[in-house]
Amino acid sequence: VKDSLNATTITLTWNATQRATSYKISRNNIELNASFTSTTYIDTDITLTTIYTYEISACNSVGCSAAAEYIVNYSVPPTPQNLNATLASNPAAITLTWAAINGATSYNISRRSAAGSNPNIENMEVTGESYRDTKDIALGTTYTYQVKACNLLGCSTPASFIVAYSGPAQPQNLRATLSSSPNSVTLTWDASSRATFYKITRDTVELNAALTHLTYIDTDVNLRTTYSYQVSACNGASCFISASLRVDYSVPATPTALNLARSSEGIDLTWSPVTSVNAEMIVYTINRSGGADQEVVRQFDTGYKNLNKDIAFGTMYTYQVSACNGAGCSAPTEDSIFYSALVSPQNLRATLSSSPNSVTLTWDASSGATFYKINRDNVELNATFTALTYIDTNVTAGATYSYTITACDQQGCSAAAEYIVNYSVPPIPQNVLATVSGNAINLVWDASSAATYYNISRSGGTGADLVDIQETGISYRDTDSITLGAIYNYTIIACNILGCSAPALLEVSYLDTDGDGVIDVEDNCPMISNPDQKLSDDDTDGISGVAAGNGNACDDDMDDDGDGLVDIYAASTLNQIRDNLAGTGLRSNSTGCGNGEDIVDCSGYELMADIDLNELPVKNSGYFQGSNWVPIGHCGTLTTCMPAGNPSFFASQFNGNNYTINNMFINVTETNRVDNHGVGFFGAIGSTAKLSNIHLHNVSISASPAANVGGLAGFSGGIISSSSVVANQIIGRRSTGGLVGFLDGQVRGEALLSSSVVIANQITSSITDNTGGLVGLGIFASISSSLAVVNQITGIGTVGGLIGSGTNLLFGIRSSLAITSGINGSNNVGGFAGAGTSTNSYWQDEVTITATGIAGTPSGATAQSTSALQTPVTFSGIYANWAAAYCNPTTGEYRTSAATDFIQAWNLGGANEYPVLNCFPSFTPAQQRTEIDRIINP
Template identity: 30%
Template sequence: MRKIWKKAAFLGLGAVFLGLLGGCFLFAPPSVPQGVSASDGDYPDRILVSWNAVRGAQRYEVFRAEEEDGDYEKIGESTTTTFPDTEAQGNRLYWYRVRACNQFGCSALSEADSGYYLAPAPPLPPQNVQASDGTFSDRIRVTWSEVVGATYYELYRSDIPGADFLRIAQVSTTSYDDQGIVLGRTYYYRVKACNSYGCSNFSETDAGFAAASAPGAPQNVEASDGTYSDRVRITWDPVPGAARYEVWRAASQGGTYELLAETTATSYDDRAVTAGTTYWYKVRAWNVLGYGPFSEPDSGYAAAGGGGGGGGGAQLPGQVSGVSASDGTYYDKIRITWNSVSGARTYRVYRSTTGVEGTFSQIAEVPSGTTSYDDTTITTLCQEYWYAVSAWNDAGEGPLSVPDSGYLGGTLEQVKTDKIKVTVTPSSTDATEATVKLEWEAVKDATKLGVYYEIWRRAPATISTKIAETTNTNYEDTVEIGKTYYYKIRACSTYECILCGPFSGEVTVVVACNPAPPTNVTATKSDTTKVTVSWSAVNGAQKYQVYRSTSATGAYTYIGETTGTSYTDEPPIPSSGSVTYYYKVKTCVACGCGGLSAASNGVTFSAP
């Protein structure tokens, strides 16, 4: 008996110990949720966050941030394993974490997952726009982060910070290599994200440049010898790849040279001189990769008294600045503009196909009151040309400007909404389908500009998607009957420098539930009191309705329906004389029935 008691006591203590041990796990917060997933564009108005159930959890708390490593804020709770975030903004990426809770506390936050929904609106501006700083020697690479809801991007560039930005490209990727540049020059870039609803605002601006080799020493440095009484003019040849020049001066050839001035021109007037005193000058060029070597020195002086004509004669005009050639702004010309130069009587415009020094040829000369020129002599779309300008007066020609490149291009015009014609025809082979035919007016110069057309379609409460491309001005789309569709069209070009035009307005097409009727409807007297009506099957039909009349062109009355392609009718037999019966059939699908078929042949019954 004592042994039995001891055994029972031992077992009881063990049960108490196990109960306490179990309580350590039972009375604790739940574990971290696993499998957290946020929907990626699956819903038109929300982001659905889901996760795996956690044992012991009574509720779940959902947190959201705009960056994966950002500050997460609680946005709601759920007693299930899903949470619909209806407060999120469309076309924006969000990050979500979840924790499980019960009466003893909450778990740590789960791993994060991102999600978004596509709203019927333009996307947000691109983030993280970066232009390469000397990474490449022949281009500037511009990159940016992908934007939710964007189907393409527009890239804009400016040569001057704060000036107007010109569109230079339209791409579907998140990077672009800009090769239409001058090496060593800094350019400024902005990007827009676009979809079928329009484009975002501009992104933040970023600057970049292409690396050039360090410039060489300026050649043919010459200082004026008594040409002017109030200055010494120093001139030199342009150095390829130079962004600016430094002019240095000394009192003797072997003396100490000091920096006198910086300039982007290839001449400089030293007015801090004493007439009759000789000065020595050196010049060196600079770009982003550093300074080139000094030139050979040359001496010069300002004339004392009236020597050399003093400063009263005509002076060479300075270098033209601000030269800009249009980048794809016009189909039929490249417009060159520049800043006016004091003392100029005319401007000479030069053109090159490479932009290399020594390859420029004069193409025009315009009076000093004009600071623009339209080059209409070129006809090749997208080909890059380089332009430079110099100023002229009675003393001669000033230095050639820094060149700029341009090309023929542009943006196509909009397809006219009021010229879009829509025709809907039920399919003769499938009862559930219809053909929507769209016809529109060609945009201007369509053949010359390599135009093709994009057709975009959407259903109610969805995003438009491109369904076709065609070089024709019509398109036939096969759709499901009994539904509504929205179409829009835009013109695009096979030429890279011709940008797609804006979309036409949306055209609403309501496709009625009107399946095509059967064909080959025939009526056969099967015995003295019955008629068998038969017809050809219509693909997709769910059933057929049969109608009868005593006149081929009279009113028809519904008499029955069938899922097959024949129907047996027992029409009324006349008590005297005779009567002829005709039959028509309707095709029916899920959304309803179509129109009556052509009449069958007549079947005549006579009184017994």
């Protein structure tokens, strides 16, 4: 059965059926003709957009056959579906395809150019389900196609389809992965829109021209070679611009600047990232203590926290960090750290209040601490306190409390810092004393517990009374209208926020103007500190003394031996030389030095007796609180230890004459003081200064806020010879040494240090670099024939048994020896020096050296066993070159050849004895060895 449609009829035709004499025709179950004899039927009773179902049966006299059913959709075809386009080049073409439409006898194609510049295609008729358009196709142009399905009744509504005749987008996110088994580079990228395949090139050589997936593996690669890859996205229209990637097929370089730091969470590691063409491929491998723990960290993580991973106090940990990629791993960089417990809180102090009753505790932050525990009388007040101030309001007047504070983190807590608070009105001040200096009366007294200030009142004399002069220290200098010969009555009251004590009374009836312990009415020299009270011209300087009681005519500067040096007999006079750093006399009205008529300007000072600094009062307030000695001269700030002629430097001579200065205690309590840099007996000596034959015994210096700290001199730019320091402790911030903190000859041309000895229990730099048994830091200097014997030396960087850092010494270190039980530090730690050069010098190899970073051994200094150091009794073997060292015990001079009045500097001793110096009549070799034994075998 077939149909033929037109605007008014539906014509059905069919093949004739054998033995049929007629046909029965029905439509939609309604009979149209019961005995139709033709095989063609024309239906004119039709309506557009209607579906008809026809049934045709073949009949004869016997009957009719089953009906043949035929459905006719008397409609225009539906809109075409599933349009698609394929692009082609050479020639440029766009092929459209769509799904076949039932009832369609043809398809009508139209085209419009989005740019409007290309010719249109109008009503192009095709009979199949595709159309190849080659008419003026231009790259980069977008076309809009319309496709209609048609039959004899008409055409459907059009189906529109937009086609961009252009190349694909550039490939994005091109990346590479390296592999070493086997050697290969794997490229991957994101799919590009409109791409049907990809072209891969390396260094302009095509590797693959028609890759259809998004991964390419290049196995033809060699180590330490850089390749340049390009990936192009292509389709039938064209290949677009390539995406490029440089790949360095190399093992990464070793990481640098590895730093280890203790934190509240454990140990933190940081390092500098490795520079690479493909830095994004790098990961870091961390090994601890030889590989017990391994972690892989992403490239951008150049820091790592070893978070409580079996970290234990008192343990040395070594970390190795390697940079890795698919080609392999670099050699590791390595550093070590000693994981110590937290330091106790420092500078614990208390403030009392009475409204309401309270005690306010404050303290300095402990490095690494995250919280603090506060106890009072062994009862816990707060276990997780995070601030640095705690207020205790549960206090009672008249009570005494013992507070302890510990610094803590997640690992544990420090030892406790203790502070005793007497929550009471202070007691009466005790031991009130008065001395007179010029036109001033100096009052001192013992500190009263719990006192925060003192009220001083005065009556008597010709001036007005003084009432309630407030003083926070335990001394007061009264210069208000003081009249010689007058009697003054003083009252001193100790006070705090709770109230004041009863008064301490003192009557000053006889004046001691010069403070030498002799009252004015019995003093030949009431204006000059002169304990010997010379009655005649014993020093032959032309100035005669007079009878007792006449007062002022006396000699400013005693020089009995006529050598041009002012004689020092007492601690009080020794303390006065700080007033004239040029050495021209104790006072500005000096009568000069010399013999008879040969009067000359004084040129320095000399000791004429042993001195005990305990005769001087202890500072009870200020920057040197707790000290009985304030350094003579100072550096000022860290940057003012350089200029020649610094007015704060001691610039003259000081000959100790082999007398001993005993019991020097220096304590630096604050950091914001101009002269806290440069701490020792001398804070700083200039390029014209010369120190000799000085012996400081029983020394203790605690100056952790200060740089340039040494027993004899904090800073030295001059000459030091034949001197010694015997100390319990010398503690500074940096550049700390037993004899000199910073030995700097840049102004003079060469700072000299020779034939000197340090014997100490502890030498420490608490904050930073340059710590040594004899010298902390040396620049443009020479050190000769000197000995350092120290139990423990501790610093951060550049730490050594004799010198911390001596890399810029002018003539190095010659014929010197370091004997130490333990040396501790981070980087550049050595038995003799952290850094520097030396000749014919040695260090005892039984020392325990703890270097968390790089150990340092200077060129020329060698380790020797105890037996090797003690065996020689003559100048032979390792000591063969030590014979050429000589000193003058009287003048302290040093030389390398024999001369009159000079003796050999070294005393090698007998079997089982260390070498010591011969140069000190008052500190004999036997006495030196006794002190050494006390330090080495405590």
